[in-house]
Amino acid sequence: MKQKWYLTITVVFLLMGILLSLQFRAQESFASGLTMQRTENLIAMVRDLSNKRQKLSFEILDLTERLTAQKQAERDDKQLVSNIANEMDKLNIITGATELIGPGLTITIDRYMPILYIDIINIVNELWAAGAEAISINDQRITANSAIFYAENSNNVFLTVNNHKIEYPVVIMAIGDAANLEKGLTIPGGIMDNLALFGAYPVLEKKDEITVVARNDTPHFYFLKEYKPEEKSSSENKPAANNQILKD
């Protein structure tokens, strides 16, 4: 009997302890939940949180602004670089720094034809006038600094282009509208007629693809300087700045 009541009481107390602590914990978490808070506290919490939220959204706005600014700057940089690259390509083409390919006309002059350097100059001038975009004579590109002349030693007279001896057959290649170029040369009373009077008949050939070589030597400038006019107003500022960059 004694044994028994001890056991029962202990079991009941154990269960009681479990129940009590469970309830204690549950009540505690319930009371700390939002539904049990006082209204003033809730109002304060809401105000606090909405303030925080507003601050954070301002921060987001600020950060996105900075992000877009950064992206814009990057895009501008890229634009600038690609502009410069484009400009560089164009300048390379103009100054003859690169090999060029395109349709055009070839003029072949053989050894037996009585042709002087002045005729070559005339042909080249005529080709430029007829809309040629790039011209080379054998392996010499005609650039802004090109000179067509002659040289002689004790036995012979040579044609020279850019102070390089030109071997026969002389092949003048011009990229451009082949038909126009041909017409420019064969116009009645034109160069071809003129040459025919002397018994020279250069061979004209229209081609779909001819290759004009790059110039072999880069020009060096020791004396010239770029002339920069004084900047007058801010509206003229921008293009001037652009030029500056391009020339750098």
Added chain:
Amino acid sequence: MWILPLLGLLAGAVIGSTLTYEVPPTYIKYMSIAVLASLDSVLGGVRALLKNDFDSTVLLSGFFTNALLAALLAYLGDRLGVDLYLAAVFVFGVRLFQNLANIRHSLLSQLRNNKQVK
């Protein structure tokens, strides 16, 4: 002789606090009534012990049925829109105090008897 039950209470508290289970918020109300009822049963048991008419079946059955019935009644009251919850709180609260008073009386009379014997 009271050490074992007290240890049981402590062990129960420890077990209860280490359990990861948490009572869902909707049942907290019924749980509290059940706790009140079982507390009343336990105190009733203690009182019976002191009065020497302890019966373990009565205590165990009272412990469980009181707790379950109290929770059930509170739940039913909620369903029906009657605050039976309050009735349970009142009844068990009153009985709790009565039990406590009885325990106090028994303890006091025991103490006096011991003194007279000495």
